């Protein structure tokens with residue numbers, strides 16, 4: 112593990128006053144760490160220069176963005192499903208020269224600056240040291256021990272061309288590299304800059320890139336920042352580089368879990384795009400595959416793919432079915448990589464048991480053979496989720512045995528004083544002894560990567576809170592928006608399935624062109640769900656009414672407007688819903704959140720997120736005033752939990768009970784309309800009966816209410 116750390120981190124020891132050595136990224140040296148910054152409240156953070164990320168101590172001296180290479184778009188693509196070509200040459204030097212890119216990170220200060228500029232923060236979670244956080248002994252206060260973790264400096268990836276380079280420790284297959292460029296991606300996004308070095312760098316042994324890095328990773332990066340590519344490319348890289356070892360045997364080697372079918376399907380498509388021509392196969396887990404029987408059939412269809420993408424329950428059933436059958440995990444015995452996309456949902460109450468069931472089963476079967484490497488991804492990861500994940504990542508043996516690399520003298524080191532301008536040490540002090548060649552395989556290296564400010568919504572999305580007083584007020588506001596400044600496509604979120612359907616019934620004819628509004632929720636059939644997704648992606652649907660089903664992960668590139676018709680029941684849900692717009696740095700996205708009297712207690716959390724994310728950019732109606740933040744009441748933990756579980760009470764329940772009803776009409780008007788409808792129906796029935804009695808003409812029943820395109 113020491114070797115891997117040396118690959119991942121910079122060599123000099125700041126504690127001893129070195130300002131950095133001049134060496135390339137693959138230098139074998141001790142990790143350089145910086146101590147964790149003091150915790151700051153969100154309100155305190157200066158958003159232009161997030162101080163919590165200023166662990167380099169000299170933010171002011173940092174240049175803006177580093178130069179990154181533009182990709183050479185002139186590619187020759189071969190779509191055959193053949194095996195990988197041998198890498199012929201190190202192309203990077205030539206491309207880098209052409210583009211004048213920043214190629215090799217020179218020293219620790221350069222790494223710090225680069226990490227600061229791209230808001231990357233790595234924390235080593237493997238071996239916390241108990242730290243007295245200043246609590247006092249006494250009658251009222253009890254002394255608390257707080258875990259303290261070391262932070263690491265890891266040179267970020269500054270251009271995709273580096274991925275082709277052996278000198279940088281990557282040597283990614285040419286085909287995958289070309290597939291990345293074929294997507295039109297010219298430079299890595301920040302999460303990719305931070306995660307790819309951790310997950311892909313290989314070890315230099317006798318001048319060759321041999322063993323692979325050995326890291327479990329928790330990544331928290333903003334919505335729409337390209338996390339999918341950040342885990343798919345390392346998976347492809349690992350599968351291709353270990354293909355020979357696996358003897359060309361087919362079968363599942365990596366599993367990706369996602370909370371919804373929509374997201375799972377999207378991930379499969381991403382893997383397909385990035386693996387064109389590599390021979391790597393990917394499948395979406397379906398009923399009837401791998402041990403699960405469908406319609407009474409006994410045997411499941413064997414999964415021939417290298418990568419399997421699934422929602423948790425389906426996969427758990429398949430694993431359990433196999434275990435029951437022969438006590439082995441036949442189909443899944445070779446899985447060595449596990450990815451949890453939207454990890455905080457997968458480890459939250461609803462999915463936790465299923466996810467942990469899968470994780471344990473895969474971990475158990477991998478333990479004797481190199482172990483299972485896991486990575487978790489989300490735009491929001493709570494400390495609770497982190498703790499669950501950390502415990503799962505630590506192998507049982509590692510929990511007892513100290514991990515040799517982590518208590519070396521270079522960790523932690525104090526923050527760098529203001530970097531001196533040109534002073535560079537030429538030699539990297541090696542303080543740690545080299546591990547013996549026969550050292551046992553690493554047991555656990557758990558890293559956390561945070562990109563940007565944790566748990567905030569995108570600053571590029573204009574966010575507005577709109578008080579509508581009452582339920583009918585929301586409908587009026589929505590109709591006004593449709594007739595004044597509406598720019599499709601829009602996603603419209605409500606609290607429940609009955610409310611999604613009710614809103615659809617109410618507004619389906621509100622746009623001048625019919626058929627442009629649709630509804631998508633979990634009660635629809637798979638085919639209907641897929642159909643609506645396709646039509647929305649094609650631009651046939653302009654307004655998609657949905658529940659939190661589509662709040663996470665789903666990437667509709669061009670969504671311009673998110674309307675929280677019903678207030679999200681958690682701040683986390685708010686961040687993810689709003690993140691459906693402003694994808695991949697797109698400007699011009701907007702999010703409007705309506706709230707009524709019933710919601711007042713729940714607005715403060717959202718208002719705080721908006722205030723932090725918008726900073727000085729929030730102008731006019733988008734800005735959350737201090738007066739509002741001060742005026743909004745605080746909500747206790749218990750109430751928040753309740754809200755998360757059941758939603759706003761006034762809107763819970765069915766349409767029949769009135770709670771899900773969405774209409775601008777008063778009770779009196781509705782009663783009159785019901786009576787009128789009753790009379791019309793009775794007269795139709797009479798006409799139909801008369802027609803049955805021998806008279807011709809007149810269709811029975813007349814118009815049925817249109818309940819949605821998919822039903």
Ligand SMILES: Nc1ncnc2c1ncn2[C@@H]1O[C@H](COP(=O)(O)OP(=O)(O)OP(=O)(O)O)[C@@H](O)[C@H]1O
Pocket residue numbers: 295296297298299300303332333334335336337338339340489490663664665666668690694695
């Ligand atoms: N390097 C890149 N350059 C430009 N666009 C990119 C790059 N990488 C990914 N993208 C695009 O960014 C968009 C968002 O990517 P992705 O869905 O992976 O985001 P995410 O971080 O997983 O978001 P969420 O948290 O909402 O799930 C996609 O449309 C993808 O095509």
